[in-house]
Amino acid sequence: xxxSSENEHPVKAxxxxxxxxxxxxSPFKFSRRATQxxxxxxKVLYCGICHSDLHNVKNKWGITSYPVIPGHEIVGVVxxxxxxxxxxxxxxxxxxxxxxxxxxxxxxxxxNLENYCPKMILSYGTKYYDGTITHxxxxxxxxxxxxxxxxxxxxxxxxxxxxxxxxGITVYSPLKYYGLDKVGMHLGVVxxxxxxxxxxxxxxxxxxxxxxxxxxxxKKEEAMDHLGADGFLVSRNIEEMQSAMDTMDGIIDTxxxxxxxxxxxxxxxxxxxLVMVGAPDKPLELPVLPLLLGRKIVGGSGIGGxxxxxxxxxxxxxxxxxxxIEVIPMDxxxxxxxxxxKADVKYRFVIDIANxxxxx
Amino acid sequence: MAxxxDQEHPCKAxxxxxxxxxxxxSxLCFSRRENGxxxxxxxILFCGVCHSDLHVAKNEWGFTNYPVVPGHEMVGTVxxxxxxxxxxxxxxxxxxxxxxxxxxxxxxxxxDLENYCPQTIFTYNSHYTDGTKxxxxxxxxxxxxxxxxxxxxxxxxxxxxxxxxxxGITVYSPMKYYGMxxxxKHLGVAxxxxxxxxxxxxxxxxxxxxxxxxxxxxKExxxxxxxxxxxxxxTSDPAKMKAALGTMDYIIDTxxxxxxxxxxxSLLKLNGxLVTVGLPDKPLELPIFPLVLxxxxxxxSDIGGxxxxxxxxxxxxxHGIAADVEVIQMDxxxxxxxxxxKSDVRYRFVIDVASxxxQ
Numbered sequence: 035x036x037x038s039s040e041n042e043h044p045v046k047a048x049x050x051x052x053x054x055x056x057x058x059x060s061p062f063k064f065s066r067r068a069t070q071x072x073x074x075x076x077k078v079l080y081c082g083i084c085h086s087d088l089h090n091v092k093n094k095w096g097i098t099s100y101p102v103i104p105g106h107e108i109v110g111v112v113x114x115x116x117x118x119x120x121x122x123x124x125x126x127x128x129x130x131x132x133x134x135x136x137x138x139x140x141x142x143x144x145x146n147l148e149n150y151c152p153k154m155i156l157s158y159g160t161k162y163y164d165g166t167i168t169h170x171x172x173x174x175x176x177x178x179x180x181x182x183x184x185x186x187x188x189x190x191x192x193x194x195x196x197x198x199x200x201x202g203i204t205v206y207s208p209l210k211y212y213g214l215d216k217v218g219m220h221l222g223v224v225x226x227x228x229x230x231x232x233x234x235x236x237x238x239x240x241x242x243x244x245x246x247x248x249x250x251x252x253k254k255e256e257a258m259d260h261l262g263a264d265g266f267l268v269s270r271n272i273e274e275m276q277s278a279m280d281t282m283d284g285i286i287d288t289x290x291x292x293x294x295x296x297x298x299x300x301x302x303x304x305x306x307x308l309v310m311v312g313a314p315d316k317p318l319e320l321p322v323l324p325l326l327l328g329r330k331i332v333g334g335s336g337i338g339g340x341x342x343x344x345x346x347x348x349x350x351x352x353x354x355x356x357x358x359i360e361v362i363p364m365d366x367x368x369x370x371x372x373x374x375x376k377a378d379v380k381y382r383f384v385i386d387i388a389n390x391x392x393x394x
Numbered sequence: 395m396a397x398x399x400d401q402e403h404p405c406k407a408x409x410x411x412x413x414x415x416x417x418x419x420s421x422l423c424f425s426r427r428e429n430g431x432x433x434x435x436x437x438i439l440f441c442g443v444c445h446s447d448l449h450v451a452k453n454e455w456g457f458t459n460y461p462v463v464p465g466h467e468m469v470g471t472v473x474x475x476x477x478x479x480x481x482x483x484x485x486x487x488x489x490x491x492x493x494x495x496x497x498x499x500x501x502x503x504x505x506d507l508e509n510y511c512p513q514t515i516f517t518y519n520s521h522y523t524d525g526t527k528x529x530x531x532x533x534x535x536x537x538x539x540x541x542x543x544x545x546x547x548x549x550x551x552x553x554x555x556x557x558x559x560x561x562g563i564t565v566y567s568p569m570k571y572y573g574m575x576x577x578x579k580h581l582g583v584a585x586x587x588x589x590x591x592x593x594x595x596x597x598x599x600x601x602x603x604x605x606x607x608x609x610x611x612x613k614e615x616x617x618x619x620x621x622x623x624x625x626x627x628x629t630s631d632p633a634k635m636k637a638a639l640g641t642m643d644y645i646i647d648t649x650x651x652x653x654x655x656x657x658x659x660s661l662l663k664l665n666g667x668l669v670t671v672g673l674p675d676k677p678l679e680l681p682i683f684p685l686v687l688x689x690x691x692x693x694x695s696d697i698g699g700x701x702x703x704x705x706x707x708x709x710x711x712x713h714g715i716a717a718d719v720e721v722i723q724m725d726x727x728x729x730x731x732x733x734x735x736k737s738d739v740r741y742r743f744v745i746d747v748a749s750x751x752x753q
Contacts, residue, residue, distance in 0.1 A: 296677075304502055304510045310685055311686065326673065326696040329693070332692050334682060334687070
């Protein structure tokens with residue numbers, strides 16, 4: 035008979051979980067494994083709320099196995115390290131992003147691309163090596179193999195730094211891979227939410243000119259005065275879009291809803307790159323002639339490997355980049371999810387776990 | 395009042411033109427400009443029949459300006475050079491491809507990417523800098539600015555080399571730009587026609603493993619035994635397609651009909667690149683998840699600049715690459731077009747202009 039979540043492991047843990055596809059989260063007793071020789075155990079201080087958490091708790095992708103404790107933008111302080119751990123010690127500030135395991139032997143793992151390993155283990159909702167299901171960061175403690183733990187530099191605030199572990203790496207990785215990281219380049223950012231606002235900040239730090247492309251004219255002031263974008267285009271304004279044609283080296287598209295690619299392809303210069311980091315659940319229409327006539331590409335990217343995630347955190351610390359957040363207590367999480375659904379947040383909710391997650 | 399084609403310019407010329415959207419070609423007397431200081435006058439010997447010629451003859455893209463003399467894969471000999479011409483002399487073998495002009499000043503032109511200049515002038519059905527229409531290679535002679543003329547290597551056969559001027563550069567350019575030249579890597583070529591068969595030959599010359607991806611099982615023997623492909627994948631065979639998942643570093647997609655991209659994307663490895671050089675007349679469906687989960691991309695490419703086209707010809711001469719052609723007489727052209735519409739040719743028709751074009 036399968037053990038209950040509370041009894042599967044020796045260490046008591048507590049979090050909030052969704053139990054069915056209503057997505058409603060509530061207190062949940064469970065357990066974590068004892069610290070193994072290569073594990074790092076840490077007390078969770080903050081956890082960011084990613085839109086993927088919302089998709090998952092409501093089983094939008096059809097793969098959720100309940101109960102599920104979401105959260106993959108987790109930061110905290112190390113409380114115990116295994117005997118063979120070399121990179122961390124008690125008291126270190128650390129974080130965990132989307133992954134807690136991979137095969138460690140395939141070509142992708144050896145290339146520091148654990149996120150593309152066919153046996154990659156997600157921080158929540160996936161079967162771990164011991165057969166138990168992983169539970170995420172809406173909880174009081176985390177235990178992880180040290181390979182997947184990220185060191186948080188001292189000068190990076192933990193609350194604003196938490197969302198970097200998913201939103202941050204999701205936009206940083208493609209900026210590097212697609213070569214959209216050179217001083218003076220012009221980058222478009224479609225969508226101004228958790229991912230989009232991070233893309234603006236990273237690109238500005240890399241020395242790029244940034245134009246935000248959005249359906250909402252009322253985000254213009256935010257984008258330009260607060261986030262430092264150089265320009266703002268309302269995607270429904272045909273004149274604005276036409277006047278910006280052939281001006282951008284690349285575009286990071288964070289929009290997950292189905293939307294038109296043709297106007298975005300038109301904004302690109304010759305050899306321009308449109309990079310999708312949002313994942314609409316239906317195919318989009320790809321007009322082929324504009325790709326040909328300008329030798330343009332549409333590419334994708336998904337999070338990043340551990341080495342690159344560490345590089346991104348260090349870059350953020352050096353340039354004082356953190357997410358814009360709204361810190362909430364644990365028991366606000368269901369309201370936060372409702373607001374997230376309506377994109378009513380600037381730009382990430384972060385749960386103050388340490389001060390508000392109280393065991394029942 | 396607009397001048398008639400045979401009176402616009404001082405030099406008499408003769409070719410075959412389409413006059414309406416039936417696309418049927420028939421003799422046309424027209425004229426070419428006087429050879430200017432930077433121009434080269436060329437007697438046309440052979441001209442390849444590109445599928446674009448068919449599309450334009452029938453106004454399938456909606457911008458044909460009749461009468462149109464198609465043809466942008468021509469080879470011939472130099473008859474005259476202007477006083478400022480440096481690269482060519484009378485008697486040399488030369489080629490002319492898809493473009494005969496560009497602005498020469500923009501960033502693309504300065505980077506030898508005349509094909510991406512916003513003011514590219516096409517060899518036919520365009521307007522030249524003097525406002526007159528351009529006429530293509532289904533004709534006896536042409537006058538071209540030397541910048542847009544290619545030196546034709548001595549050891550390339552004229553008939554087999556002509557199609558390289560469009561088909562050849564159309565696949566060579568993306569193979570270089572998208573990095574499809576690392577020996578040992580695996581290239582898929584979707585579609586085995588004029589473009590596809592040249593891509594197979596070039597892929598092998600780059601030292602790649604090449605798999606042809608096709609909807610026609612009967613092309614397998616050709617692909618492997620005659621063209622040298624390493625393997626052949628029929629898109630309608632689910633077991634074979636499944637076995638090939640995640641095995642290719644890149645795919646050149648030459649298919650012009652609307653077709654699904656998901657099966658092709660699935661054949662790519664992580665970081666794989668699907669490059670489309672065919673021109674479907676409707677948008678394709680692009681599933682985004684495979685791009686995100688595998689960091690894959692779909693890119694386009696359009697012929698190539700003059701410098702690269704010359705590089706491509708020299709590469710083909712060095713590796714003995716020429717198109718597989720069926721040489722035809724000028725008066726066979728309408729039948730050839732009908733057969734081309736049914737893909738009934740291995741793999742390019744080439745018109746023997748010099749021997750068969752007579753008034």
